[in-house]
Amino acid sequence: MFTSLLDHIQKFITLDFEEIDILESKLSLSKIKKKEHLLKEGQVCNTMYFITNGCARQYIINPRGTEQTLQFAIENWWITDYLSYHNNTPSHFYIQTVENCEIIALEKNTLESILIQIPKLERYFRIVSQKSFGATQMRIKFLFTMSAEERYNHFKNQQPDFVQRVPQYMLASYLDFSAEFMSKIRAGKV
Numbered sequence: 383m384f385t386s387l388l389d390h391i392q393k394f395i396t397l398d399f400e401e402i403d404i405l406e407s408k409l410s411l412s413k414i415k416k417k418e419h420l421l422k423e424g425q426v427c428n429t430m431y432f433i434t435n436g437c438a439r440q441y442i443i444n445p446r447g448t449e450q451t452l453q454f455a456i457e458n459w460w461i462t463d464y465l466s467y468h469n470n471t472p473s474h475f476y477i478q479t480v481e482n483c484e485i486i487a488l489e490k491n492t493l494e495s496i497l498i499q500i501p502k503l504e505r506y507f508r509i510v511s512q513k514s515f516g517a518t519q520m521r522i523k524f525l526f527t528m529s530a531e532e533r534y535n536h537f538k539n540q541q542p543d544f545v546q547r548v549p550q551y552m553l554a555s556y557l558d559f560s561a562e563f564m565s566k567i568r569a570g571k572v
Contacts, residue, residue: 384409386434387486390458394509401500408492414483420461421477427466428490433459436483439552440475451556453518454480454548460510480548530559534567 384406391397397405411434414420420438421427431438433455440453440461452475455461466473467490488496497503524533534557538545545553554564 383411384434384486386458387432390432391503391506394506395502397500397502401502404499405496405503408496409486409488412485412487414479414485416479416482419476419478420485420487421463421466421473421475423474423476424472425466426470427463427473427477428470430460430462430467430488430490430493431455431477432486432488433457433461434484434486436485437480437547438477438483438485439480439548439556440477441552441555442475449552449555450558451552454544454552454556456544456547460514464511480552525558530557530563531567533557533559534564 387409388397388402388405414436420429420431423443435457438455438461439451440455440463441449441451444450453461461477463473463475463477465471466475493507497507524536528536537553537557548556550564550568551561554561557564
């Protein structure tokens with residue numbers, strides 16, 4: 383039931399059978415329907431979400447009232463509002479499922495308990511956080527240094543499945559241009 387998470391953890395650290403049993407006893411798998419919110423702006427985020435199947439996104443509503451996608455999470459990716467989670471403050475973000483999802487939701491208190499019982503998981507979560515932060519840095523670099531068309535082509539080459547999987551307006555907002563401009567790029571009119 384938790385194979386994908388355990389496989390992901392085992393890429394970075396080794397757990398023995400007893401540790402796996404402890405971890406599995408604290409986890410639960412949930413099925414969430416497409417377009418449901420896991421977090422809304424103003425709520426305090428107390429949960430980290432591991433996507434075992436499906437796709438979710440983190441977004442804001444900008445001053446013009448338009449949704450701006452900041453991050454996607456697909457199978458074997460974590461998604462949360464790290465600042466709200468860490469500081470116990472209201473979130474500035476929404477987290478919503480893009481597809482029907484199966485997720486492992488790890489509440490803050492549960493995670494803290496697990497980390498006391500299995501200290502080596504601290505290393506796993508540090509690595510995951512570092513990788514996430516590095517990906518965010520690269521995304522910011524691409525936003526500042528690439529044209530809209532270059533960002534689309536780079537993303538399409540790096541994540542070809544995403545282009546077919548994610549609604550075009552969400553992908554356009556993630557790449558920081560309009561859905562209309564996305565249509566022009568895809569049609570080769572740019």
